[in-house]
Amino acid sequence: MAKESARELALMIKAGWRLVAFESFEEERALRTIEAAATACERSVINWSVASGLSNTNQGAGSFDEGVRAIAAVSEPALFVILDAHRVIDDLVAVRRLRDMLQMLAERKQIVVLLGPTIEVPAELAREVAHIELALPRAPELESLFKRAIESAPADLIDDAVKAALGLTSGEAMRVLRKSCTAADGLNTSAISLMIREKRQALRRTPSLAFHEQEAGLADIGGLDELKRWLAERRRAFGGEARSFGLPMPRGLLLLGVQGCGKSLSAKAVAQEWQFPLLRLDLAAAFGGGGQSPEAAIREATSVAESIAPAVLWIDEIEKGFAASGQDGHSSRVFGSFLTWLSEKKSPVFVVATANDVTQLPPELLRRGRFDELFFVDLPSHGERMEILSIHLRKRGRDPLQFDLDDLASQANRLSGAELEQVVAAALYTAFAEQRDVSYNDLSNAITETVPLYETYEEKIKELRDWARTRARSATIDAKAVNLFS
Ligand code: ATP
Numbered sequence: 001m002a003k004e005s006a007r008e009l010a011l012m013i014k015a016g017w018r019l020v021a022f023e024s025f026e027e028e029r030a031l032r033t034i035e036a037a038a039t040a041c042e043r044s045v046i047n048w049s050v051a052s053g054l055s056n057t058n059q060g061a062g063s064f065d066e067g068v069r070a071i072a073a074v075s076e077p078a079l080f081v082i083l084d085a086h087r088v089i090d091d092l093v094a095v096r097r098l099r100d101m102l103q104m105l106a107e108r109k110q111i112v113v114l115l116g117p118t119i120e121v122p123a124e125l126a127r128e129v130a131h132i133e134l135a136l137p138r139a140p141e142l143e144s145l146f147k148r149a150i151e152s153a154p155a156d157l158i159d160d161a162v163k164a165a166l167g168l169t170s171g172e173a174m175r176v177l178r179k180s181c182t183a184a185d186g187l188n189t190s191a192i193s194l195m196i197r198e199k200r201q202a203l204r205r206t207p208s209l210a211f212h213e214q215e216a217g218l219a220d221i222g223g224l225d226e227l228k229r230w231l232a233e234r235r236r237a238f239g240g241e242a243r244s245f246g247l248p249m250p251r252g253l254l255l256l257g258v259q260g261c262g263k264s265l266s267a268k269a270v271a272q273e274w275q276f277p278l279l280r281l282d283l284a285a286a287f288g289g290g291g292q293s294p295e296a297a298i299r300e301a302t303s304v305a306e307s308i309a310p311a312v313l314w315i316d317e318i319e320k321g322f323a324a325s326g327q328d329g330h331s332s333r334v335f336g337s338f339l340t341w342l343s344e345k346k347s348p349v350f351v352v353a354t355a356n357d358v359t360q361l362p363p364e365l366l367r368r369g370r371f372d373e374l375f376f377v378d379l380p381s382h383g384e385r386m387e388i389l390s391i392h393l394r395k396r397g398r399d400p401l402q403f404d405l406d407d408l409a410s411q412a413n414r415l416s417g418a419e420l421e422q423v424v425a426a427a428l429y430t431a432f433a434e435q436r437d438v439s440y441n442d443l444s445n446a447i448t449e450t451v452p453l454y455e456t457y458e459e460k461i462k463e464l465r466d467w468a469r470t471r472a473r474s475a476t477i478d479a480k481a482v483n484l485f486s
Contacts, residue, residue: 002033002141005134009037009113013079017130018105019098019112021085021119024134025300026169030115031081033134038079043111046074049083064088068097077109086116095122102128118296136307137170139163145170146177153187161187164195167308172202208286209279209301212314217272221262222391222417223384227255227375227475231270234372238274238310238348250372251342252351254318254365256358256472257377258461259453260418263354264316266377266475270352271312279305280314283321287334294334302341302349310348318353319360335362342370357460358467366471375475376468379416379454379461384476385409388417389443392424403440411447414454423447 012020024030031047038045048054053061053070060070064082071080082088089095098112105112114121114129121129137145142162150158165173176198177187184191200211218228236242237250253270255263271278279301286297305313315321322335342351353371355361366374380388386409390400412420426449427442454461468474 002029002134002137003036005132006033006036006040008132009034010040012130012132013037013041013043013111016106017111018102019114019125019129021114021121021129021131022134023116023118023131023299025117025136026134026171027083027115029137029170030134034079034081034113034115041079043077043079043109045079045081047081047083050088054080063094064091065094065097068094068101071110071112072097072101072104074110075108079111079113081113081115083115085114086119089114089116089119089122092122095125099124099128118293118299120295133303136167136303137173138307139166141170142166142173145174149174149177150181150187157187157189157192160189160192161195164192164199167304168199168202176202203304206297206300206304208282208297209304210282212268212271212278212280215272216265216268218269220391220395221265221269222386222388223380224262224266224377224475225477226473227266227377229477230373230375231273235274238350249346249348250350251345252313252353252371254371254374255352255354255377255475256361256374256464256468257354257356257475258379258416258464259356259457260416261377261379262417263377264314265417267312267314267316267352267354270350271314274310274312274350276310276312276350277308278312278314279308280316281305283315283318287321295337298334298338302338302345305349306345306347311350313349313351315351315353317355318365319355319357322360322362322365335364339364339370356464358464374472376465376472377475378465378468379414380420381476382409382413385412385415385420388420389424392421396424396428398438403443408440408443408447411444412450414452415447415450416453419450419452423450426450 009020009022022030022034031045035045046054046056048060048067048071050063050067051061053059053067054074057070059073060067067082067088074080139162142165143158146158146161146165147153161177165176168176176195180191180194180198181187183194203209203211218231221228234250237247243249255266257263268278270276281298281301286301287294301313305311351371364370386405389403389405389408389412393400393403412423415423423443423446426446427438430442430445431438
């Protein structure tokens with residue numbers, strides 16, 4: 001990957017670009033890549049930092065403008081790397097000066113590379129700047145790093161270590177490898193387990209991205225048979241066989257529906273069924289600051305997902321994250337670049353987005369080509385309620401056949417999956433307090449005592465249903481579920 005980026009940068013230099021924005025979270029690795037490109041183009045590399053100025057003369061420290069002036073004083077061909085460019089790029093005087101220098105840079109065979117995790121190029125320079133991004137290291141790059149670090153390790157262990165480290169920067173990967181091998185006395189299976197744990201820690205640098213344990217499978221979901229069938233059909237669609245058959249790479253699903261009816265559960269189940277790692281992108285955290293710009297947070301999340309791919313990227317309540325989109329230019333730009341990524345991504349990252357509120361969904365998100373399918377998840381039908389009750393009774397060690405589920409499901413008309421789970425839990429509490437086992441009556445009483453969300457949100461749920469009728473596919477085969485309250 002780094003080699004590809006070096007080649008791309010060399011091509012940009014040869015094509016005559018004078019300014020390049022190089023985006024990477026890994027300064028050291030990016031600098032090595034830039035060095036390789038510069039060597040290929042016979043340019044020497046001069047770094048600039050606000051602390052030390054130009055690396056060869058120490059001129060130009062203190063501000064970006066001082067740096068640009070110092071660059072203007074160098075006449076031989078060179079490639080200047082502006083470190084921490086994202087911090088200094090809003091210096092208006094420096095930007096103006098840089099613009100005025102473009103012709104001179106060309107004549108002197110000089111290139112200025114702006115290096116930083118994400119770089120917002122000012123509008124005045126936008127057309128003059130080429131963009132390049134250093135992807136996180138993929139398996140072959142990590143493999144050669146690890147092989148160099150640990151000689152004579154069995155190939156299958158190296159393979160496992162590489163898999164465990166995907167998603168980390170090369171520096172992080174090496175640190176995690178060293179630490180785990182030291183703690184486990186060498187590269188062995190317990191070192192690999194430690195690496196997986198360490199990776200979770202390391203990924204905390206992106207507060208908006210979290211690894212989820214694979215906790216639920218399709219068998220844990222009551223109903224939603226149409227959605228389950230769709231997912232089963234696509235299980236093999238990520239392999240090379242599907243590509244040569246002419247199938248496109250699956251992009252993802254948008255699950256729209258009533259609260260507490262299994263949307264999040266389905267996202268988890270996809271990962272479990274396909275045995276893909278599950279990453280959750282928290283848009284509220286991405287937009288909530290925390291030291292990183294939303295652009296950087298989302299870019300990093302998608303690039304981590306791509307480097308771990310095949311993976312499931314779960315985005316809960318996508319409408320809330322992008323609700324701010326219309327309000328300021330900043331978030332709508334973030335949304336725009338996320339949509340472009342969603343439409344153009346080539347790697348097997350399957351996005352599962354969930355939403356409760358259609359009125360807040362930006363229409364662009366629903367356009368063809370973004371998601372493979374839009375499913376509507378309604379309140380469970382009678383049959384589905386039986387299944388959900390049965391799943392949650394079994395989970396708590398009770399035999400569902402001991403209860404008249406048909407009757408309970410009729411009483412639980414209009415309860416959501418989450419509410420049905422609560423019914424089972426409440427019934428168990430009552431029985432436990434009275435020091436006996438749970439009975440039909442406990443469940444029935446718990447149902448009577450539950451005030452369904454439907455009562456509070458009846459209008460909203462009906463609107464959602466109306467909207468979905470013509471636009472989304474029903475996640476359940478049972479048509480009664482959709483017609484129940486119409
Ligand atoms: P929200 O929009 O509030 O996030 P959601 O549709 O994503 O709701 P989940 O988080 O998947 O709902 O559901 C909450 C819990 O309710 C689940 O963890 C599960 O225990 C239970 N549940 C909901 N629907 C089902 C279902 N169809 N089958 C089994 N359990 C369910």
